[in-house]
Amino acid sequence: MFFALLVPDSGDTGPRDRLADGIAIVLALAYGSVMVVLGDAADPGAFLPLPADVAAGVAAAAALLVRRRHPLGVTVALLPLGAISVMATGPILIALFTAAIRLPARVPILLGALNVATAGLYFLLHDRPAADIWVDFAMRGVVTAAALGWGLFTQAYRRLTASLRDQAARLESEQQLRADQARLTERARIAREMHDVLAHRMSLISLHAGALEVRGTVSAEELSIAAGAIRTGAHDALDELRAVVGVARTRPEPPQPGLGDLPELVAGVREAGMSVDFTSVVPADGPPVVLGRTAYRIIQEGLTNAHRHGSGPAASVRVRGAAGHGLRITIINPLGGTGGAAAPRDGLGLIGIAERVALAGGTVRFGPEREEFRLEAELPWPA
Known part of the structure; x- marks a missing residue:
């Protein structure tokens, strides 16, 4: 707004000020x-000679240089003029416009x-005014109301925009906090799930190693079998440990479900x-x-989102994959038209899915x- 430029939001220094x-002075x-x-x-009956009148006006304009720092004092000082x-x-x-802001x-x-009110004093001090007193009151009242009205509008507009900026910043900060909390929660959940699996792997390794230690002498075939079991268990434990490095683990939970538990889910x-069209094309030995x-949790959260935010109790789930080709998960649910539900707004469940997929390298x-x-996830499945 052009007139708002007369009273910037910033301080009293700088090019804009x-x-x-x-x-302000020119206007x-x-x-x-x-x-x-x-x-x-310029009439002979004027209270001040024309040069004095102009000089008073120029001095009043010079006082506008401090109107932003002292709006009340400058206005009160100029009113008698x-x-x-x-x-x-x-x-x-x-000065009135600045005070209104x-x-x-x-x-x-x-x-x-x-x-x-000073219009009445001007009329009384003038010896032979050319117009009636109501003309002076009307003219000064109109311009005064315009200056005050525009100034108050500018003040309200600035307060509104400042409030909206603060609200937007607060909402953004709160959303970021919720997103961070969702990531931490998902990482902690993954850590709890991994704990029991890793403990199981290490227990098997310890069991095989203990058997070799106790028996003393074993055949070459038995030694090969035991060593292979230890190597496989260590390899699997390291693979799972890599997915958990850096994730804080809290209390352990019971073993978590996997892809074989999807039909039950x-x-x-x-x-x-809820109507679910489920198709799984995965080798019998599974991933x-x-x-x-990871796939189980993605599908579980995807069905939860479909139930909460879909326009109807329906979803389609497709799981396809094989070793060396990766695992692809597709979940689709209808949103409906103008009367249907909207897509998830907070997205915290989706943030958890994204965090889980990222940790899996997908x-x-x-x-x-x-x-x-539509939710599509692709996860690596080593050969």
Whole structure:
């Protein structure tokens, strides 16, 4: 807004503030000059001679340089000039406009009323006024109301925009905190799941090693079998440990479900009243434990989102993959038209899925497509 430039939000230094001072003084002198020409300041009956009137107006305009730091003091100091000088009416209006932006509303309104009242004093001090007193009151009342109204509007607009900026910043901060909390929760959950699996692997290794230690002498075939079991167990434990490095572990939980438990998961969702079209094309031996558990959690969360945010109790789940080709999971649920539900707004469950997929070294994408919400995850499945 152009007039808002007269009173910047910043301090009293800088190019914009100096520009504001220049514009304010130019506008004040321009308005005062017009009033001098149109009014009766040059008449013989004027209270001040024309040169003195102009000098008073110029001095009042110079006082506008400090109007932003002292809006009340400058306005109060300039108001008496409105009773004797026509040229000073311009600076007075700029001072009122500044006061309306910087001060509580009741203060500039009172100052505006005093400015209108000085029109009566000007009429009384003028020897032979050309117009009736009501003309002076009407003219000064209109311009005073315009200055105050625009100033109060600017003040309200600035407060509103500042409030919206603060609210947006607060909401962004809160959303970031929720996202961070979701990531930490998901990492802690993964750590709890991994703990029992790793403990099981290490127990098997310890068991085989202990057997070799106790028996003393073993055949070459038995030694080869035991060594192979130890090597396989250590390799699997290291693979699972890599997925958990850096994730804080809390209390252990019972062993977690895997890909083989998906039919039971889908059956439970169907029993809850949701229609699920489930297709799984995975080799009989299935993926590694870690991969299967990750896939299970992704599908579990995807069905939860479909139940919460879908327009109807329905979803489609596709699981395809093989060793060396990766594992692909696709979950689709309808969103409906204008009357249907919307896509997830907070996205905390989706953040958990993204965190889990990232730790597994995979990729995930999700979002609405043609009135459907589509979630696709691809996980690596080593050969």
